[in-house]
Amino acid sequence: MTPPTAPQGAAPSEGPQPVPATLPVTLTVNGQERTLELDPRVSLLDTLREHLHLTGTKKGCDHGQCGACTVLLDGQRVLSCLTLAVMHDGQAVTTIEGLGTPDDLHPLQDAFIRHDGYQCGYCTPGQLCSSVGTLDEIARGVPSHVTADLDDVRFSADELRERLSGNLCRCAAYPNIIAAVSEVHASQNGASQNGTAQPGAAQNGVGQ
Amino acid sequence: MKFDQPATTNPIDQERVVTRPHTRIEGPLKVTGQAPYAYEYRLPEAPTYGFVLGAGVARGRITAIDTAAAEAAPGVLLVLTHENMPAQGASDTPVPQQEDASPQLAGPEIRHYHQAVAFVVAETFEQARAAAHLIRVTYDVTPGQFTLADTLEEGKEPDDAADSVVGDFEEAFGAAAVTVDLTYTTPDQSQAPMEPHATIAHWEGEELTVHTAHQVVHWVKRGLAMTLKVPQKNVRVISAYVGGGFGTKLLFFSDAVLSAAAARVLGRPVKTALQRPLIFNNTSHRAATIQRVRLGADHAGNLSAVGHDTWTGNLPGGDSEPACEQTKYLYAGPNRQIRTRQSELDLPPGASMRAPGEAVGMLAIEGAMDELAEKLGVDPVELRLMNDVQFDPEKGPKRPFSSRKLAQALRTGARAFGWDGRPRTPRERQEGEWLIGYGVASAFRTNLVKPSGATVRLEPGGTLTVETQMTDIGTGSYTILGQVAAEMLGLTLEQVQVRLGDSEYPASSGSGGSWGANSASAGVYAACDALRRDLAKQAGYPYADAVFRSGKVWQGAECTELSELAGKEGVSATGSMTYGDLDEQFAQAGFGAHFVEVRVNAHTAEIRVNRALSVVGAGRILNPVTARSQCLGGMTMGIGSALMEELHVDHDLGLFVNHDLGEYHVPVHADIPDMDVIFLDELDDASSPLRAKGLGELGISGVGAAVANAVYNATGVRVRDFPITLDKILAGWDD
Numbered sequence: 021m022t023p024p025t026a027p028q029g030a031a032p033s034e035g036p037q038p039v040p041a042t043l044p045v046t047l048t049v050n051g052q053e054r055t056l057e058l059d060p061r062v063s064l065l066d067t068l069r070e071h072l073h074l075t076g077t078k079k080g081c082d083h084g085q086c087g088a089c090t091v092l093l094d095g096q097r098v099l100s101c102l103t104l105a106v107m108h109d110g111q112a113v114t115t116i117e118g119l120g121t122p123d124d125l126h127p128l129q130d131a132f133i134r135h136d137g138y139q140c141g142y143c144t145p146g147q148l149c150s151s152v153g154t155l156d157e158i159a160r161g162v163p164s165h166v167t168a169d170l171d172d173v174r175f176s177a178d179e180l181r182e183r184l185s186g187n188l189c190r191c192a193a194y195p196n197i198i199a200a201v202s203e204v205h206a207s208q209n210g211a212s213q214n215g216t217a218q219p220g221a222a223q224n225g226v227g228q
Numbered sequence: 229m230k231f232d233q234p235a236t237t238n239p240i241d242q243e244r245v246v247t248r249p250h251t252r253i254e255g256p257l258k259v260t261g262q263a264p265y266a267y268e269y270r271l272p273e274a275p276t277y278g279f280v281l282g283a284g285v286a287r288g289r290i291t292a293i294d295t296a297a298a299e300a301a302p303g304v305l306l307v308l309t310h311e312n313m314p315a316q317g318a319s320d321t322p323v324p325q326q327e328d329a330s331p332q333l334a335g336p337e338i339r340h341y342h343q344a345v346a347f348v349v350a351e352t353f354e355q356a357r358a359a360a361h362l363i364r365v366t367y368d369v370t371p372g373q374f375t376l377a378d379t380l381e382e383g384k385e386p387d388d389a390a391d392s393v394v395g396d397f398e399e400a401f402g403a404a405a406v407t408v409d410l411t412y413t414t415p416d417q418s419q420a421p422m423e424p425h426a427t428i429a430h431w432e433g434e435e436l437t438v439h440t441a442h443q444v445v446h447w448v449k450r451g452l453a454m455t456l457k458v459p460q461k462n463v464r465v466i467s468a469y470v471g472g473g474f475g476t477k478l479l480f481f482s483d484a485v486l487s488a489a490a491a492r493v494l495g496r497p498v499k500t501a502l503q504r505p506l507i508f509n510n511t512s513h514r515a516a517t518i519q520r521v522r523l524g525a526d527h528a529g530n531l532s533a534v535g536h537d538t539w540t541g542n543l544p545g546g547d548s549e550p551a552c553e554q555t556k557y558l559y560a561g562p563n564r565q566i567r568t569r570q571s572e573l574d575l576p577p578g579a580s581m582r583a584p585g586e587a588v589g590m591l592a593i594e595g596a597m598d599e600l601a602e603k604l605g606v607d608p609v610e611l612r613l614m615n616d617v618q619f620d621p622e623k624g625p626k627r628p629f630s631s632r633k634l635a636q637a638l639r640t641g642a643r644a645f646g647w648d649g650r651p652r653t654p655r656e657r658q659e660g661e662w663l664i665g666y667g668v669a670s671a672f673r674t675n676l677v678k679p680s681g682a683t684v685r686l687e688p689g690g691t692l693t694v695e696t697q698m699t700d701i702g703t704g705s706y707t708i709l710g711q712v713a714a715e716m717l718g719l720t721l722e723q724v725q726v727r728l729g730d731s732e733y734p735a736s737s738g739s740g741g742s743w744g745a746n747s748a749s750a751g752v753y754a755a756c757d758a759l760r761r762d763l764a765k766q767a768g769y770p771y772a773d774a775v776f777r778s779g780k781v782w783q784g785a786e787c788t789e790l791s792e793l794a795g796k797e798g799v800s801a802t803g804s805m806t807y808g809d810l811d812e813q814f815a816q817a818g819f820g821a822h823f824v825e826v827r828v829n830a831h832t833a834e835i836r837v838n839r840a841l842s843v844v845g846a847g848r849i850l851n852p853v854t855a856r857s858q859c860l861g862g863m864t865m866g867i868g869s870a871l872m873e874e875l876h877v878d879h880d881l882g883l884f885v886n887h888d889l890g891e892y893h894v895p896v897h898a899d900i901p902d903m904d905v906i907f908l909d910e911l912d913d914a915s916s917p918l919r920a921k922g923l924g925e926l927g928i929s930g931v932g933a934a935v936a937n938a939v940y941n942a943t944g945v946r947v948r949d950f951p952i953t954l955d956k957i958l959a960g961w962d963d
């Protein structure tokens with residue numbers, strides 16, 4: 021066995037690199053225009069967390085494997101750790117802070133509280149942004165791996181489970197998240213037959 | 229306050245707030261992204277960013293470490309290695325400790341893969357990360373022992389899992405009418421909380437404040453003080469929101485030690501989150517086990533011989549994975565032999581992960597019970613009922629269980645799940661291309677309590693503030709402690725504010741070993757008891773007559789408003805709960821039963837869980853919303869342990885190769901169906917004044933065995949080498 025001479029990930033490199041230039045970037049974040057001068061290596065996630073101090077968006081893995089950093093970019097969900105802020109000049113970002121506030125909750129935020137769709141809360145902003153994006157994708161007829169008829173995309177608990185599977189929850193609030201999102205879908209679509217909310221969760225959740 | 233007599237009637241028995249299904253009081257903050265986790269505090273001074281570089285070998289010595297390029301890189305402020313690390317407290321083990329010195333970069337010796345070898349601090353995260361990759365490390369590699377199966381002869385009885393030998397096991401096993409003798413293996417597993425280990429450290433003169441993701445505040449406070457060689461009183465720890473722990477945040481790691489050390493050198497705040505691919509080898513994990521279960525019974529199924537041996541390994545000085553502990557208590561049987569043997573391995577440190585011992589021990593004993601039932605031709609539920617026992621089987625009737633509803637859980641679950649309608653023999657039921665199987669297992673988790681304290685303050689205006697070091701790692705502490713305080717003072721939950729996770733508050737049990745809710749609630753109970761006495765006295769009522777209700781204290785029809793008693797200054801009281809020997813007088817544990825239905829694809833052997841039910845007897849359920857979520861979380865992690873979770877050991881290089889969330893598989897939405905939890909009515913007088921027991925780990929303890937038993941029922945293949953993946957089923961079908 022040859023002893024490694026460099027630790028994991030270390031690529032041979034020729035001494036110090038030049039001081040990285042910064043680039044200007046303008047993003048509309050939660051409706052507000054924000055102009056920043058950024059090191060081009062800064063991910064959209066770290067732009068939000070470290071530069072704009074919007075720490076509601078979470079970093080779970082920093083490389084696209086957990087979903088904690090999910091935000092909406094021009095309305096579609098993206099993993100903000102997997103993209104660089106400078107690639108999105110002029111685009112609009114909605115983060116968890118833009119969905120609602122404690123005094124003015126988004127219906128999904130409210131449903132997560134009532135159904136206990138979280139425990140530690142760390143994956144929660146990602147689950148919520150992903151849920152917003154998912155409901156919109158289903159409404160737009162975007163199919164998924166479990167869609168039986170690609171021309172007839174319908175809401176179901178299995179569609180949700182499939183589409184939200186990129187959002188890991190180690191606390192495993194999964195059944196309660198599905199119940200919460202299903203309830204919001206049902207109320208927004210004025211139909212209850214699509215709701216798969218668990219009776220147990222619903223009863224427990226609305227106890228106050 | 230000391231809890232040394234079984235509980236008698238107390239204000240909690242009113243159950244006006246406690247036991248009610250309140251949603252989490254911190255919920256609005258969590259769902260809007262306003263709850264601050266360790267890495268997210270904004271200090272007056274701009275932070276600097278730390279990045280930990282892990283060793284590229286498992287065992288050896290650093291012969292040279294060249295940091296020149298990193299030090300010259302843009303934005304770099306400091307590079308720490310063993311050559312310039314400030315003096316630290318010593319430890320005689322490479323395993324990080326709960327509350328003792330756990331030095332980092334302590335010397336050139338490498339004891340495990342991804343052990344920290346350097347720490348880069350820069351003005352930005354991007355600069356620190358880039359610079360870390362410019363460091364050149366040269367190692368002299370020493371061969372290590374990375375294979376548990378090769379060390380079995382060397383195993384020693386660990387301090388934390390003593391042998392239990394009763395009667396003559398070998399003779400009884402030899403004479404038994406029906407026996408099973410089975411070997412199980414469980415792999416190394418990772419806790420993998422979604423929030424990485426993270427710390428912000430800053431100094432003001434000699435005083436250190438760390439915001440860190442931790443489960444037990446006073447442990448990390450003491451441990452950091454010992455490591456950094458500063459007085460404990462100079463260290464403040466804040467851990468107000470913790471993004472999951474599952475045991476790994478019982479210890480403190482390089483993010484905390486190195487951020488604190490570097491912040492002191494630099495005179496600036498340092499923030500560090502361990503990068504996800506480092507966490508699996510750098511921090512702790514649940515160690516692999518090899519287990520042999522031997523059971524002997526008469527023809528009816530009464531156990532005469534109960535044998536369970538576990539082999540496990542760790543770095544020297546590390547704890548064992550005590551996978552036989554539950555077998556000491558679970559079933560009757562006059563002849564018993566339960567032993568753990570621990571050997572030395574050069575893998576990363578093994579330590580606590582949700583339900584140390586039971587989580588993997590139950591996979592073995594409950595699998596063996598299923599095989600014994602099959603051999604006997606009895607219903608596996610019946611076999612468990614037949615061998616139920618109301619006292620500690622090792623100590624005898626003089627040590628009864630404080631409460632034990634195993635039988636009721638099994639019966640209730642069997643009814644609710646439709647156990648009678650189960651397929652009786654393997655491969656009996658097929659729906660389309662899916663084979664359907666049912667499985668059952670008992671649930672068991674030792675009940676632990678720890679001393680815990682709190683301060684409660686009746687504020688001017690009559691609201692109440694609770695302050696304690698207790699943490700909420702998703703367990704519901706904020707809400708539960710608010711409920712306990714509201715109940716004690718006759719307030720509504722909305723009138724109570726709860727502040728947690730700050731070492732300025734009274735020390736608490738913290739969160740771990742399922743002791744948190746019960747222990748911390750007892751601490752709040754004690755503080756409220758003291759406050760109630762003060763307030764009754766101020767109102768001029770004898771304490772025995774005083775009733776707290778509706779924001780007032782009453783004596784008969786007479787009453788005084790609490791807001792009046794609070795005055796302009798408020799009134800506060802501090803209390804803590806300690807424990808006598810009730811846990812010696814009584815065996816204490818949570819019990820339950822798991823029922824699982826799986827479907828297995830008849831062609832591909834893909835395994836899906838169709839439904840799962842846990843019936844839980846865990847004393848008083850303080851809050852059914854958060855309790856149910858704890859159970860669902862445990863059940864899910866148990867399903868993960870049965871079907872997918874495995875750290876793959878590179879037996880040559882000595883590392884866990886799948887060290888990220890893409891390769892270490894945890895259950896995702898698509899893996900988990902709707903699941904049910906039934907709580908049994910139970911009050912445990914010997915556990916605490918709350919009459920509650922631990923709950924957070926009961927869900928994981930046994931459910932994996934129910935999955936495995938269901939997979940057998942569906943497929944006819946017994947897989948005893950966890951996790952049960954489809955290749956193992958297919959191999960079984962080939963045989």
Ligand code: FES
Binds near residue numbers: 102
């Ligand atoms: S932090 Fe972006 S996917 Fe994990």
Ligand code: FES
Binds near residue numbers: 139144188191702
């Ligand atoms: S709530 Fe803790 S990870 Fe999802």
